[in-house]
Amino acid sequence: MAGNETSPYGRATTLGDVAKAAGVSIATASKALNGRDQVAPATRQRVLAAAKSLSFTPNEVARGLLAGKTGTVGLLTNDLEGRFVIPILMGAEDAFGAGEINVFLCDARGDTIREQHHLRALLTRRVDGIIAVGDATDPRPSLGHDIPVPVVYAYAPSDDPRDVSLTPDNYGGGRIALEHLVACGRRRLAIVSGDPGFAAAQDRTRGALDAIRETSAEFVAAPLFSDWSERWGRDAAALLLGQHPDIDGIVCGSDQIARGVLDTLRDLGRDVPTDVAVIGFDNWEILSTNSRPELTTIDANLQQLGRAAAQRIFGALDKAPASGGVEHLPVRLVIRGSTIERR
Amino acid sequence: MAGNETSPYGRATTLGDVAKAAGVSIATASKALNGRDQVAPATRQRVLAAAKSLSFTPNEVARGLLAGKTGTVGLLTNDLEGRFVIPILMGAEDAFGAGEINVFLCDARGDTIREQHHLRALLTRRVDGIIAVGDATDPRPSLGHDIPVPVVYAYAPSDDPRDVSLTPDNYGGGRIALEHLVACGRRRLAIVSGDPGFAAAQDRTRGALDAIRETSAEFVAAPLFSDWSERWGRDAAALLLGQHPDIDGIVCGSDQIARGVLDTLRDLGRDVPTDVAVIGFDNWEILSTNSRPELTTIDANLQQLGRAAAQRIFGALDKAPASGGVEHLPVRLVIRGSTIERR
DNA sequence: CTGTTAGCGCTTTCAC
DNA sequence: GTGAAAGCGCTAACAG
Secondary structure (H helix, E strand, O other), X not given: OOOOOOOOOOOOOOHHHHHHHHOOOHHHXXXXXXXXXXXXXXXXXXXXXXXXXXXXXXXXXXXXXXXXXXXXEXXXXXXXXXXXXXXXXXXXXXXXXXXXXEEEEEEOOOOHHHHHHHHHHHHHOOOOXXXXXXXXXXXXXXXXXOOOOOEEEEOOOEOOOOOEEEEEOHHHHHHHHHHHHHHOOOOEEEEEOOOXXXXXXXXXXXXXXXXXXXXXXXXXXXXEOOXXXXXXXXXXXXXXXXXXXXXOEEXXXXXXXHHHXXXXXXXXXXXXXXXOEEEOOEOOHHHHOOOOOOOEEEEOOHHHHHHHHHHHHHHHHHOOOOOOEEEEEOOEEEOOOOOOOOO | XXXXXXXXXXXXXXXXXXXXXXXXXXXXXXXXXXXXXXXXXXXXXXXXXXXXXXXXXXXXXXXXXXXXXXXXXXXXXXOOOOOOHXXXXXXXXXXXXXXXXXXXXXXXXXOHHHHHHHHHHHHHOOOOEEEEEOOOOOOEOOOOOOOOOOEEEEOOOEOOOOOEEEXXXXXXXXXXXXXXXXXXXXXXXXXXXXXXXXXXXXXXXXXXXXXXXXXXXXXXXXXXXXXXOHHHHHHHXXXXXXXXXXXXXXXXXXXXXXXXXXXXXXXXXXXXXXXOEEEOOEOOHHHHOOOOXXXXXXXXXXXXXXXXXXXXXXXXXXXXXXXXXXXXXXXXXXXXXXXXXXX
16 A cells, blocks of 8 residues: 555555645645535545545544644553453543544553653653553552643542542442342351452441441451452351351452352352352452352442543543542442352 | 643643743754754753753654654454453563553454454554454454554464464463473373364364373373363363273363362362372463462463564564564463472 | 645754 | 754645
8 A cells, every 4th residue: 555665664645645646735635534514525525535545544643743632541550460451441442432542551560660651651642641540449649740631540549639539439339248148138247358458458348347237137257357369268268167157148358259268168068159148349250250159249340430530531631620539439239149049 | 830821731841942941943952852962062951951840741743743653553452351462562562661662452342343443543543563462362364464554463363374473382382281291290181171163272282182192191081172161170070080080180271171170179089289180271370379279380471472572563664574474482381289299 | 615824843954 | 063944744724
């Protein structure tokens, strides 16, 4: 396609080439191609034909230079797994009718230096906004306020209340999880959470603790914390069942922990959900849909979170920056076989 | 920062602003900032100072327009999980000393229409190259040859031999897996693979089948195929152990399958690795490092694959396009507790 | 309706 | 050493 001078891939076709081929001026070609209505139908046809035959692709870079905005957004992440960032990316892509915007994904790998580096690069490329995605719901250091484009923090909120932050409602999730177990008829419950240093562990647990007061159920033991591993889930379940053999429901801090809990219950010959109901958190499908039985869990609606983040960016673009603060987005219950009998 | 006319975020500082502040021409300011040597040290200092005090960020968009290249690469993926694409992205970022290049990540979600849409958008943004990442090692339809920038297919190769494709050496991985089991003293082996419609299932299995001929070990049963789930791993193990109680090693088609196999072995009271050694494939850490015992597995070196893809792009940029064909990149054995006794 | 003109922000000859 | 001028590809007035 196009010319073929020195470089292996030739020079791309320009609007000038199209105009020449159609025998019109560049300005007219531009109008024809962009659907402006001050151009004769016949002329437009000629331009369109020329553009097609030359497989003309308009140069968005030039367009962006002129317009003062590029139609790009930077996604700055520390999520090495991609577990959070991919759904958030998808949500962001959706928020602008596919293809309007393109997303630069930058992986800072938990390194502040690298993050600054990427931030600078993104600004240099004149992104229209930045979404900072963390891999935990604990507040993270603000990127600062001397950034000339809107910034939204997703999943991990900023520690500066002036920033705009979106994070899942872990507290509400804890409530929902507990309410579901109670609705399933469970009365003697326990909590196995993750690393107590994480806000997620605290918030989810707090939600469950608060919610139980409104029910006739009770916790047979204080919440257990350690880390987010399956191993801990296994160990915790053994501990709990040893001390309280009559437990009939366990709220877990994550799907990983829940998988461990399921393993131990199986080892101990307890049927799930008949003897003990188990609920996880995250809806990490590779874990939640492969267990025996499949895991009932709380889904953080990350794709919606991505949508919302993108909307905040674009809202802030024309109007004033969205007012700061941490917004907690609703999560949702996903019911599978670990809490109700499947038929 | 910068001026503050109408838009909420003001107009960005331009080179002109810096030049004015430093009392020099735009041309001189440019030279000073870019380390050209035709500028007096004193002048350079003044320009640098002005740039800093105005927190000037050069506009890479304008620069790209002039240079004819943007320093961006498009990553077009169908990998909804992000399991493959994130390591590949990291490898690509590394290949160009961090920050030289930025990557547009586009998720086509397995939809050809959306893929074409994204492809067009990327070309419109004048990316310097495109990496197409699939979520399986089966050949995928070529994006075509009328693309004006280099394209490299990663993980999923193109079905057109003229394209440049990089994919993990699954066959070699199968060999390595088997050789490891034999090196661990196993002699009565079996293969539990995944969906037989996948190239990965066939290639890995073939590698193991070929490799065993060079050893004194044997397969006690024909390879088993079904799907990539844990459930299938559990069922297959039950079947195998029922028919061949003396099995002492199982080559699995994926970590998921291996997890299922481990579960059944545990249910049957077989010790791993003492009675039966198990090896997985993929090194999907959430699975492989959380099992009992942890999984020995084959890692596809995706980060290196990303590096290599980026290098192909940039090689092709100046010189002729890299010669086409599918290149199989080496994989590596990761030894954990499912094949050797840990101390 | 169409073409001319003037830039967007920057780099690069090429005079001075 | 420094600056004026041209121009990357495109759009947006403004004349004609």
